[in-house]
Amino acid sequence: MSPFLIAIATPPFRYILLTTVRVSGLVLAAIELWGFSELAEEVVQDETHGFDTSVLFAVQQLQRDWLTPIMVFVTEIGDPTVLVSLSVLVSVGLLVRQRNFEAMTIAIAGFGALGLNTLLKQLFERSRPALWSRVVDVRFYSFPSGHAMLSIVIYGILGYLLALRFPKQRSWIVFGTSVLIVLIGFSRLYLGVHWLTDVIAGYAAGFVWLVTCVLSLEIWRHRRELASQEEHNL
Numbered sequence: 001m002s003p004f005l006i007a008i009a010t011p012p013f014r015y016i017l018l019t020t021v022r023v024s025g026l027v028l029a030a031i032e033l034w035g036f037s038e039l040a041e042e043v044v045q046d047e048t049h050g051f052d053t054s055v056l057f058a059v060q061q062l063q064r065d066w067l068t069p070i071m072v073f074v075t076e077i078g079d080p081t082v083l084v085s086l087s088v089l090v091s092v093g094l095l096v097r098q099r100n101f102e103a104m105t106i107a108i109a110g111f112g113a114l115g116l117n118t119l120l121k122q123l124f125e126r127s128r129p130a131l132w133s134r135v136v137d138v139r140f141y142s143f144p145s146g147h148a149m150l151s152i153v154i155y156g157i158l159g160y161l162l163a164l165r166f167p168k169q170r171s172w173i174v175f176g177t178s179v180l181i182v183l184i185g186f187s188r189l190y191l192g193v194h195w196l197t198d199v200i201a202g203y204a205a206g207f208v209w210l211v212t213c214v215l216s217l218e219i220w221r222h223r224r225e226l227a228s229q230e231e232h233n234l
Contacts, residue, residue, distance in 0.1 A: 052195040056131055059189045071187040072136060078147040078184030080117065083154040084110045090158065101220045106157060109213040113153040113206060117146045120205070129192055138193045145194045148202030149209075151184040156210040160217070 076082065087110030094103035118140075126143035140146075159177030163170040185203065188194035 052129075052197060053131065055196045056129055056189060056192055059186075060132065060192065063190065067190075068135060071190045074183050075136060075147060075187040075191060078151040078187070080114055080146040080150045083150040084114050087111075087154050102161065102217065105213055105217055105220075106154075109153050109157050109209065110150070112213075113150050113209055114146075116205065116209065117144065117149045117202070120144055121146070126195075126198070129195055132192050134191065134193060136191055136193060142194055143198045144201035144205055145185065145188055145198040146202065147188050147194075148181075148185045148199045149206035151181050152203055152206035153210045153213070155181055156206075157213055157217075160214055 087106050091103040091107040094100075094106070121141040121143065124143045125141050128138055128142040155177050159173050163173045166173065181203075185199040188199055189196060
């Protein structure tokens with residue numbers, strides 16, 4: 001048995017490790033987005049405004065009367081409030097089934113991503129695009145995209161749990177989850193409420209936090225497997 005797995009089985013070390021992993025994930029996400037701050041600064045100074053604008057106008061050419069309601073629906077299921085509510089509902093369901101650690105991790109994933117996104121929006125205070133009339137209401141600042149960040153975290157971790165539960169359908173689950181996350185980000189461009197760099201930044205920070213949460217679940221799974229093997233050997 002790996003010495004690492006034996007070490008993380010001890011309660012003090014385990015809790016310290018899990019806390020460190022989660023906090024480090026938030027810090028790493030903030031550091032990674034700090035790199036995007038240089039890009040945001042250039043946008044504010046109109047140095048990349050032409051590129052961002054050209055991307056949105058190119059996306060606008062794809063707009064169709066039949067497609068717009070679909071994009072509105074897609075953007076609604078990626079709304080941060082909806083996603084945090086979803087994480088709470090899933091957590092409650094897991095608590096009922098006595099899967100306490102998974103429930104706690106999903107709740108932390110949702111609220112952690114929301115808190116970090118709010119903090120970063122306040123930090124950068126980037127204005128949203130106003131290139132054409134909006135068909136959806138938007139609030140707060142633009143950078144990074146909360147829809148992109150929360151969708152990759154919440155749908156990503158749910159996809160991870162579903163892939164563990166249904167290994168034979170893992171490829172389809174990963175594909176479906178990825179398509180959904182990409183569509184949510186694209187919907188923000190289609191509706192003209194985010195710049196491309198907002199969406200990219202949201203995905204970047206969200207991915208770091210997603211990996212952090214998944215890693216904590218993997219540590220927990222290995223610890224549980226180790227404990228099960230020890231009980232079997234007794």
